[in-house]
Amino acid sequence: MHFEERVENALSDMARLDVDLHFVAEPWPDQARALARRVAAQPAVERGPLAGTPFMIKDGTGLETPIVQRLVAAGAVPIGTTTRPDPRVDSQTWGWNGRDHTRNPWSLEHSSGGSSAGSAVAVAAGVVPFATGGDSAGSLRIPAAFCGVVGFKGTVGRIPRTGGRGLAQLTCAGVIGATVDDVVAAVQVAAGSHPLDPTALPAWQPTVPANERPPRFAFSAELGFASPDPALATLVRDRLQTLADEGSLDLVDRPVALSDPSEAWHTLHALDRGREVDHADLQAALAYRRELERTLSELFADVDALITPTTPQTAFRYRNYQEHVACDLCWAFNLSGHPAITVPVGRLDGLPVGAQIVAAPHRDDLAVRVARPIAVPLPRPPHSAEGFS
Structure with a gap:
């Protein structure tokens, strides 16, 4: 598909689906078309690895931020910004476009998570293959899990940020994508130190060692303090047991007992x-x-990865934000700075379920490698575009 046509289709899908899903903060149709024409006019040898790929940006993340700069330099075309919660409220598990709540494309009555709510919806609905976000307590992983897509928080400092690392080093820039490959492609482009964040980690090129033994992992449904839905925990555990039985992964009986963070x-x-x-x-x-x-x-x-459910429950109804703590299984790894990725593993009562894969610091490549076989492709949700070509 021609670059300009692909971007035009994404703009059309964005406008049509936003009527029900309310995931757009600000559309950028004119800028997107102009940039798509510019990319199309470049000689093929000068185009970047993401040439002509439409994507969306979490609201509050400007064009001048390192992640967006690098994605655009690689040829990707931003078509607009996505919703996040109203920053004046305590609960960050939802999106808001100034008029209505951001809805889940699997069910309009359910939350899309937060805080990178609109980014997860844009990807899950098939508008774009990836979108940017941020993660301080699960804000990439939770909406990705609720919407049935992939969310990746690298080791703290993996992707440079405009203000560098915060005093507490909780927040990471990251990506939500339709597949693990989509996320890896975007993060590879975005990673590496930057003048605005010179302490960020070096460029990232994940490799797959030849003839490697199956990765060893520990599974914990509650990390010693959480109380996940037993049916959801069983669904995740069964998926991992199937892979262990096939020999793709090696399940290790290793208790995990953290205290509440x-x-x-x-x-x-x-x-x-x-x-x-x-x-x-x-x-x-x-x-x-x-x-x-x-x-x-x-x-x-002892193990290569720790795997948990990403959230204690599937997406809750969109107005019940204060009644749920969706970050129980995520925020410890913001405190510790470990890389963590969520992938879909199935559905429970029609709503997506995510599994979270955590690896040792700087072993983002290992988190991704373990995540690949675990991910279960889901069908398009009821409120979605036709997909990409």
Whole structure:
């Protein structure tokens, strides 16, 4: 398909589906068409690896940010920005376009997650193959899991950010994509240190070693403190057991018992927001982080990956935000900085279920490698475009 036609189709799908899904913060039709024409006019040898690929940007992430700069330099075409929660509210598990809640393409009565809500919907609905987002407590992984797509939070610093690392180093820039390959293609382009974030990690080129043994993994449904839906936990466990029985993965009986990260996370998040933090609370949060890092270091000396359900439940109804803590199984890995990726593994009562794969720091390649066989392609949701060609 010609670059301009592909972008035009994405713009059309975006406009048509936004009427029901409310995932667009600001459409950029004129800019997208102009950029698509510019890419099409380039000699083939000068086009980047993402030439003509439409994508969307989480609202609040401008064209000047490193991730967007690099995606555009690689030939990708932003067609608009996606919704996030109203920043004035405490609950960040939803999207809002200024008029209505962002809906889940699997069911208009259910939440699309947050905070990268619109990005997950844009991908799940087939408008774009990937979209940008951010993750402080699961904000890439939760909406991706709720919407049945892939969300990737690399090791802290994997993708440079305009302001560099925060004081608490909780937030990571990242990507939500239709497949693991879509996510990897975008992250490879975006990774590497940048003048706006010179402490970011080096460029990332994941490799697949030849003749490697099946990766060893531990499974935990609750991480020692969460209370996931038993049916959801069973669905994830059954998928992993099937792969273990086939010899694709090696399931290790390794207990995982973390303590609840909520108090430490809230303290460090307040620090990142510039709020006053009690000294004793800060010391306790940093002590929690050190203990968490030690516990996970011991775990990853025995296994290649830790796998959990991504969320304790499937998407809840879109107005019930304060009644659910969707980040229970995610936010410990923002505190520790470990890479984590969610992939769909099936559906429960018609709604997607995600599995989260966590690897040791700087082993983003291993998290991706373990995720590939686990992912289960889902059919298009009821509210979606025809897909890509």
